[in-house]
Amino acid sequence: MSPPVTTARLSDLGRYTATPKLMVPAFGLGALGLLATLAGYFTGATGQAAHSYLIAFAYWLGISVAFLIMVAIFHTAKAKWLIVLRRTMETGAASVVIFIPLFVVLLLMTKDLYPWWPGSPLAAHITGLEAEHLSHKQHGYLNPTFFYIRQAIYFAVWAFVAWRLRSWSLKQDETGELDLTVKQRRFSPGSLPFLALTITFASFDWLMSLTPLWQSTIFGVYYFAGSFLAAFCILTLTTVNATGANLYGSVVKLDHFHNLGKLMLAFTAFWAYIAFSQFLLVWIANIPEEAPWYGLRIFGSWRPLSIALFFLHFVLPFFTLLSRNLKLQPRKLAVVAVYILVIHAVDLYWLVWPALTGTEGPTFHWTLVTAFIGVGGISVGFALMQARNRFTLPVKDPYIAESLRYVQP
Amino acid sequence: MAAATTTLYSWVLAEFATPDALVSATRQMREKGFEGMDTYSPYPLHGGSEALGLPPSRVPFIALGGGLTGLATALAMQTWMNTIDYPLNIGGRPLMSLPAWVPITFELSVLFAAFGIFFGLLALSRLPQPYHPVFESDAFRSASTHGYWLSVPHATGQDATTVMDQLKALGATQVTVVTGEKE
Numbered sequence: 001m002s003p004p005v006t007t008a009r010l011s012d013l014g015r016y017t018a019t020p021k022l023m024v025p026a027f028g029l030g031a032l033g034l035l036a037t038l039a040g041y042f043t044g045a046t047g048q049a050a051h052s053y054l055i056a057f058a059y060w061l062g063i064s065v066a067f068l069i070m071v072a073i074f075h076t077a078k079a080k081w082l083i084v085l086r087r088t089m090e091t092g093a094a095s096v097v098i099f100i101p102l103f104v105v106l107l108l109m110t111k112d113l114y115p116w117w118p119g120s121p122l123a124a125h126i127t128g129l130e131a132e133h134l135s136h137k138q139h140g141y142l143n144p145t146f147f148y149i150r151q152a153i154y155f156a157v158w159a160f161v162a163w164r165l166r167s168w169s170l171k172q173d174e175t176g177e178l179d180l181t182v183k184q185r186r187f188s189p190g191s192l193p194f195l196a197l198t199i200t201f202a203s204f205d206w207l208m209s210l211t212p213l214w215q216s217t218i219f220g221v222y223y224f225a226g227s228f229l230a231a232f233c234i235l236t237l238t239t240v241n242a243t244g245a246n247l248y249g250s251v252v253k254l255d256h257f258h259n260l261g262k263l264m265l266a267f268t269a270f271w272a273y274i275a276f277s278q279f280l281l282v283w284i285a286n287i288p289e290e291a292p293w294y295g296l297r298i299f300g301s302w303r304p305l306s307i308a309l310f311f312l313h314f315v316l317p318f319f320t321l322l323s324r325n326l327k328l329q330p331r332k333l334a335v336v337a338v339y340i341l342v343i344h345a346v347d348l349y350w351l352v353w354p355a356l357t358g359t360e361g362p363t364f365h366w367t368l369v370t371a372f373i374g375v376g377g378i379s380v381g382f383a384l385m386q387a388r389n390r391f392t393l394p395v396k397d398p399y400i401a402e403s404l405r406y407v408q409p
Numbered sequence: 410m411a412a413a414t415t416t417l418y419s420w421v422l423a424e425f426a427t428p429d430a431l432v433s434a435t436r437q438m439r440e441k442g443f444e445g446m447d448t449y450s451p452y453p454l455h456g457g458s459e460a461l462g463l464p465p466s467r468v469p470f471i472a473l474g475g476g477l478t479g480l481a482t483a484l485a486m487q488t489w490m491n492t493i494d495y496p497l498n499i500g501g502r503p504l505m506s507l508p509a510w511v512p513i514t515f516e517l518s519v520l521f522a523a524f525g526i527f528f529g530l531l532a533l534s535r536l537p538q539p540y541h542p543v544f545e546s547d548a549f550r551s552a553s554t555h556g557y558w559l560s561v562p563h564a565t566g567q568d569a570t571t572v573m574d575q576l577k578a579l580g581a582t583q584v585t586v587v588t589g590e591k592e
Contacts, residue, residue, distance in 0.1 A: 276511060283508050286500065324469070407455050 010404060014246045016392045023384040030377020034105070036370040041109065045367060050109035051356045052367035055348045056375040057106055058206055061099045062199075062227030063234055064379065067092035068162050069195050069224075070231060075165070075188035081259060083403035084252055087393045088238050090169055091386045092231065093162040098382040100155050102375055106206075113355075116142040116212045126212070133213065133289075142209055150205060154198045161191045169394050176396035199224050210355035214293040218278045223351075225274045229267035230344045233337035236260045240334040248393040254328055255408040261327030264340065268321060272314035296354050301361025309350055313343045345372065418542065419565040419588040421572045422549060423581035424556050428454055431557035434579035435460040438561060441575070445562040449552040468529050475525025476518045483517035484510065542589025549587075 041049035067089045074082055074089075082089075115122040116138065140146075165184055172180040200220025208219050216222075239260070242249030282290045297306045317340055326332050349368070357363050394400060425431040428450060435448055439462055448457045491497065492504040502509070531537070543549055543560060552558045559576070563569050565588055573584040 276508075280508055280511065322469075322473075324465070409453065409455060 010251060010395060010400065013248065013251070013391065013393070013395065015389050016246050016387055017389060023381050023388075026377045026381030026384060028377070030374050030379075030381055033370045033372070033374025033377055035374075037367050037374050038105070040365075040367040040370065045365065046112050047356050048365040049367040049371070050112040051352050052365060052371040053106060053109060053375070054113055054206065054210075055345070055352050055368065056371040057099070057102060058203075058223070058352070059230075059345055059348050059372070060375045060379045061096070061102075062223060063231045064092055064096045064099065065158055065195070065199050065202075066224065066227040066231035067235075068096060068158060068165075069192070069199070069228070071165055072161065072188040072192050072195060075185050076192060078185060080399040080402045081256065081406040083397050083399050084248055084256065084393050085235060085239060085260075086169070086397075087248070087387075087391065088235055088242075089231075090162075090166040091383050091390075092234065094166045094386055095379055095383040096155070096158045096162050098379055100159070102378065103151065103155070110144075110147075114142075114209055114212075116209060118144065138212055142212060147205060150201060154202050157191075157194050157198045161187075161195065164191075169397075170390065172394060172396050173391050174396075178398055181398055196220075199227075207351055210352060211293055213289050215290065216278055216282065218274060218281075222271075222274050222278055225267065225271040226344050226347050229264065229271055230341055232260060232263050232267060233340045233344075236264065236330075236337040237334050237341075240330045242392065246392065251393070251404055253404070253406060254330070255406050257330045257333055258324075258327050258408050261321060261333050261336075264333075264337065265318065265321035265327075268314060268317045268340070272310075272318070275314075296358065297350070300359055302350075302354055305346075305350055305362050309343075309347060313347055317343070415590055417565045417588055418591050419563045419569070419586060420543060420560040421563050421569050421576065421584060421586050422543060422546060423559045423561070423573075423576040423579075423584045424548065424551065425559065425580060426557070426582055428557050430580045431559060432456045432460045434576065434581065435559055437579055438559070438575070443561050443572075447560045449549075449556075449558040449560070451553055451555060454557075467533060468526055471525045471529035472522045473525075475529075476522035478525075479518040479521030480514055482521070483514040487513060542587050542591070545589060546585055546587050548583060548585065 037049050037053055041053075071086065071089045071093055074086070110117045111120045112122070114120060115126050117123075164187060168180045168184050168187075171177070203220045203223035207223060208214060208216065236257070239249055239252055239257070242252075279294060282294050285291075296302060317336060320326065320336055326336070349362075353362065397403075423434070425434060431448060431450065432454065435446060435457070438446060439460065446461060448454055448461060450457070487510045488505060496504050498504075549556075549558060559581075561572055561576070563572060563586065569586050573586070576584050
C-alpha cells in the first residue's frame with residue numbers, strides 16, 4: 001500500500017474559521033431556490049412545486065438523520081477508527097434542527113401532496129372501495145391532528161439526540177474529560193430504537209402516505225438505506241475537500257478513505273437488498289391494495305426508469321466500488337460519491353413523482369431543481385455555520401491518537 | 410526417491426517478541442535485498458504483506474469468477490427447470506419470471522464466490538501442506554501460540570552467520586537455521 005497521506009499533526013489544527021466563503025453562497029443560493037419554488041407553488045405549478053419540495057426535503061433531511069444514526073451506531077460499537085471523521089457526522093446530525101422551519105414550508109403544501117388530507121383536491125382520485133377503506137381503516141392514523149403530533153415527536157427526538165451527543169463531544173474539546181466519552185457511549189445505544197422508529201414512521205408519513213393504500217413495513221428501511229448511503233457519500237466528499245487550514249483532511253489517512261469506500265459499497269448492496277426485498281414480496285403476493293404502486297412503476301411509462309434505477313443505483317456503483325484501487329484514490333472515490341448522490345435523488349424522484357403524474361410517466365419541472373438547491377443550500381449553509389469556530393475533529397477524544405494511526409487490517 | 414536427486418533447502422528462522430518488531434525487521438531485511446521471505450504469527454499480522462512486498466492478491470478475481478459462475482448456473486438451472494423440464498403455472502405468473510429467481514441466484518452467487526475464496530486461497534497458498542522443514546524446529550512451534558517468526562531463505566551449506574547477525578541486530582530474540590527437503 002502506498003504511504004499514508006498524513007502530513008500534518010493534530011497539534012497544528014486549530015478552530016475552523018474560514019467559513020463565509022462557502023456559507024454565504026450556500027445560504028444565498030438556498031434562499032433563492034426556496035423563493036423560486038414558492039413562487040412556482042403560488043403561480044400555478046402547485047402540484048409540481050409541492051412534490052419537488054417533498055423530494056428535496058426528504059433527500060436532505062434523510063442525510064442529516066442518517067448522520068445522527070451513524071454517530072449513534074459508531075458510539076454503540078465503540079468504534080475508534082472513525083473518530084477523526086466524527087465531528088463532520090455530528091455537525092451533519094446537529095443540522096437536523098434547520099429542517100424544522102423547512103418542514104413548516106412543507107406543511108403549507110400537505111393538501112397538494114396527500115389525498116387523505118381534509119380538503120385535498122387529490123381525494124377525488126380515490127373512489128369506491130378505496131375511499132371506504134381509507135376513511136374507515138386509516139383515519140385513526142392519517143389525520144392532521146395525529147400527523148402534527150407525530151412530526152413534533154420526530155423532530156424532538158432528532159434534535160435532542162443530536163444536541164446531546166454533539167454538546168458532549170464539543171465539551172470534550174475544551175476539557176478532555178474521559179467521562180464524556182462514557183456518556184456518549186451509554187446514551188447512543190439507548191437512542192437507537194427511537195431513531196429507528198422515528199425515521200421509519202417519518203418515511204411512512206411523508207413518502208408512503210402519498211399513496212395511502214400502499215403499505216410496506218420495510219419502506220422505512222428503504223428510505224433509510226438510501227439516505228445512509230448518501231450520508232457516507234457526503235462524508236467522503238467533505239473529507240476529500242477538507243484540505244484547508246485547520247481542517248481535518250490533512251490528518252486523515254488513506255486507510256480511512258478505504259473504509260469509507262467499503263461502507264459505500266456495503267450500503268449500495270444494502271439498498272439493493274432492501275429494494276428487492278420490498279419489491280419481491282409485493283410482486284409475489286400480488287394483492288390489489290399493494291400491487292398498483294409497483295404496477296405503476298414497472299409497467300408502462302415508468303418502466304424504463306425503474307429498470308435504469310436497478311442498473312444505475314446498484315449494478316454500476318457496485319461493480320465500480322468493488323475495485324480496491326479505486327477505494328485507495330480519494331479523488332476518484334469522491335467522483336463516485338457525487339454520482340451516488342445524484343442517483344439517490346433520482347431514487348427519491350422515483351418514489352414521489354409517480355404520485356403526481358401517474359401513468360403520464362416521468363416528467364421534468366424546473367421546481368425540482370430550485371427546491372433541491374433551496375433545501376440543500378439552506379441545510380449545507382446551516383451545517384457550515386455549525387462548524388464555525390469549532391475544531392473539525394474531536395481533538396481531545398481519548399481515542400483520537402488511535403484513530404489517527406489507524407491501519408487497515 | 411533416489412537420494413542423489415534430492416535438493417536440500419535452508420532457511421534462517423528468527424523469532425521476534427512483538428508483531429511490530431517482526432514487521433519492521435521484515436521491511437528492513439527486504440530493503441537489504443533479501444527475497445522469498447515469509448512471516449509467521451499466531452494471528453493476522455497488520456502490515457505484514459506490505460512489509461514482505463507481496464503483489465496484490467489474486468483471490469478477489471477468483472471470487473468474482475466464482476460469483477459470476479454461480480449467477481450463470483442459478484439462472485440457467487431455474488430457467489431450464491421451470492420453463493422446459495417441468496413447466497408449472499404458479500398463480501398465473503409467466504413461466505420465466507426473473508424476480509422469483511433472484512433469491513436463488515443471489516444465494517448461489519454468494520456460495521460459489523465463497524467456494525472460490527476458500528479453495529482459491531488454499532490453492533494459491535499451496536495448502537494443505539503436511540510437511541515443511543521448518544516444522545523440524547521445536548522453537549518454531551511458538552508461531553502458533555505467541556511467537557512472531559521470520560524465515561529468510563539461505564543457500565544450503567553456506568555460512569549463515571552474517572544473516573543471523575543481521576537478524577539479531579534487528580531485534581530477533583532467537584535465530585536458528587533449518588535444512589530439509591521441500592514437500
